[in-house]
Amino acid sequence: MKELILGNEAVARALYEAGCRVLSSYPGTPSTEISEYAAKYDEIYCEWAPNEKVALEVAGGAAIAGARAFSAMKHVGLNVAADPLFTLSYTGTNAGLVIAVADDPGMHSSQNEQDSRHYARASKTIMLEPADSAECLAYTKLAFDLSEEFDTPVLLRLTTRVSHSRSPVELSQRQEIDLRQYEKDPGKYVMMPAMAKRRHEIVEKRLEEQRAWAEKCDINTVEYNSKKIGIISSGTTYMYAKEALGDKASYLKLGCVYPLPVDLIKSFASQCEEVFVIEELDDFIESHCLKHGVEVKGKALFSFLGEYSQSLISEKILGEKADTLKTDLEVPGRPPVLCPGCPHRALFYSLKRLKVFVSGDIGCYTLAALAPLSMMDTCICMGASVSALHGRNKANPENAKKSVAVIGDSTFIHSGITGLIDIAYNKSDSVVIILDNSITGMTGHQDNPTTGKTIKGQPAQTVDLEKLVKSVGIERVSVIDPNDLKNSLKVIKEELEKPGPGVIISRRPCALLKYVKHAPPLKVDRGKCTACRMCMRIGCPTISFKQGKAFIDATQCVGCGVCQQLCNFDAIN
Amino acid sequence: MSVKSIMIVGVGGQGTLLTSRLLGKALMSQGYDVKVSEVHGMSQRGGAVVTYVKYGEKVSSPIVEKGEADLIIAFEPLEATRWLEYLKPGGEMIVNTQQIDPMPVVTGAVEYPEDVIEKLQATGAFITPIDALPIAEEIGSVKIVNVVLVGAMAGCMDLPLDIWRKSIKETVPEKFIEMNLKAFDAGYGIKTCLIEE
Structure with missing residues (x-):
């Protein structure tokens, strides 16, 4: 079956x-x-x-x-x-x-x-x-x-x-x-x-x-149809080529991409009038062919960037393009956003208030780089937030008062801890914020050493982040609830003013976790709303403007209360 | 038969993945070769999402390109517009009229376009607007908007009705089966146009 x-x-x-x-x-x-x-x-x-x-x-x-x-x-x-x-x-x-x-x-x-x-x-x-x-x-x-x-x-x-x-x-x-x-x-x-x-x-x-x-080997296969066009390809690009060209071409499909055959490629190429190598990203197969004197066309026609498709191949090789429908509508983009109730939103709003440089990392919170929060300055690879902040502060000690690193719980365990040891060991004046949402979020909720569960859902030892951070030599460790805006702002500000390294653990579970209980949706009192748009500064997808006043979409709002703290007119309840 | 291409487009979180799985299962049971291409990861966080479903005697590429889709199910009008170019001239589009503002509209950087449905219809494509949200709410939950749309989609495909019902029973959790079947029936009752073989 x-x-x-x-x-x-x-x-x-x-x-x-x-x-x-x-x-x-x-x-x-x-x-x-x-x-x-x-x-x-x-x-x-x-x-x-x-x-x-x-x-x-x-x-x-x-x-x-x-x-x-x-x-x-x-x-x-x-x-x-x-x-x-x-x-x-x-x-x-x-x-x-x-x-x-x-x-x-x-x-x-x-x-x-x-x-x-x-x-x-x-x-x-x-x-x-x-x-x-x-x-x-x-x-x-x-x-x-x-x-x-x-x-x-x-x-x-x-x-x-x-x-x-x-x-x-x-x-x-x-x-x-x-x-x-x-x-x-x-x-x-x-x-x-x-x-x-x-x-x-x-x-x-x-x-x-x-x-x-x-x-x-039988995973490198040859299929002869029309020999005017010969295609050398592998993986999904082979499927695109097959759909675009059907029996208008012959195919050498490489199931093994390293090491590549030489004689097989030469014999296939010798049977075809014109040979194309179709491969996404680099010219890996093409350079192999050229090195062995097989004349092929590849990157001269196809890009090093992005994905290919059947229509791209059809256009480049056959010169055919499909008819399409068009309107004159301007379609606004729809970038991904932090979810309603996401604990990262409030934390990044506090950082925005403080106008700090944010050394960022890989996770859902990277989305805080987008408007309206726009609160990330760098994002390189897993763990780099911590070590790159240390480098920044050593480059110019003045930076330390106005810079923080942000890193998720899973990313911190992955490779943030080694950077933090560097900070402690080499007397860095750096403030690192661990965004502990109790899950590996962006990849779709995987457990990790800080969540207390294994991949099979069995109970496991839990890394105690406070103890771990202290044990590598960080003396000041504070824990905040990011959704408490007033306290978060106070703690981060104080940490930045103090000399020497400090770690702040911003702790609140991901709003999508099943065990997280949500409050009833909030509502805007249109009589009290002055249309000041303060509540819209946090980029919550549930808040929009309807008939000149703020409006909260009750089907999406989880009642986290962050917008309520921003409203100076008590209009959100 | 030639390969048929269907696209399911919407906003991350609207349940487009469940829709493509239901469709894929129903088509497999009819002996077709099927490929379904999904989007996981970053774009699921409230971004624009698209899923491709292709079926026929033999399907090679899992993706659908501009001018290739026989049918597009759009869960949101703006998304219908974004993917219009992918529709084959003469193709059909089912559009859920529930508007969801993207962040650039929320922040006031751009306006949500006006008269989207009328402009889509002016292209000559066969457009069926459906207000699935109140239908879903009446049946019992805003979360079954997607299954109302599956019903509407089933109405324009030539597959036996019991295959769809079986596919729903196998895919949704047991306590929600009845509600989902009701949502499906409500959508199925909406008149759409049949994709030609």
């Missing part, structure tokens, strides 16, 4: 079917659901790790111990996990180790558009790229077999459209795989120079074997 499931769900199903025993991941769009679906299988030990480096080390340790193991992350997560990846490539894995890395062309929910295929080449690791949910399942299972055959980690490259599209998948039963024997072998598993030199030789030899495999 076929089921209509997400690519991510199909990867999770493959973990179950392939006898995977250990999963460790950190959430990141578009990879998150893989681990959430896998957690539903009792047969797989699953966990949220504090970050991707820890996650991959856990999975690597499990594989060396003999269990099939897995880790999923978004593209930027692999930057964090790159350290273990490069050396696990040297040690090899004993039992199968598969790493899913989800790229986000078009940046639906990311801070950059990096192409993870470069990691496969840089770490000398084989990389497979599925194009739909059925391939997600098949390739993940194949990845475990390849990992064991070649004794190497295997990367599974996903993209947003593959991870977050549903297509039919045939399910099958779990195959129980016995734990492999671990044998002590320091020459293989202890990477010091003498041992690593010998392992590097093995890695290069292994790559040659993988190249030979890539020439004839």
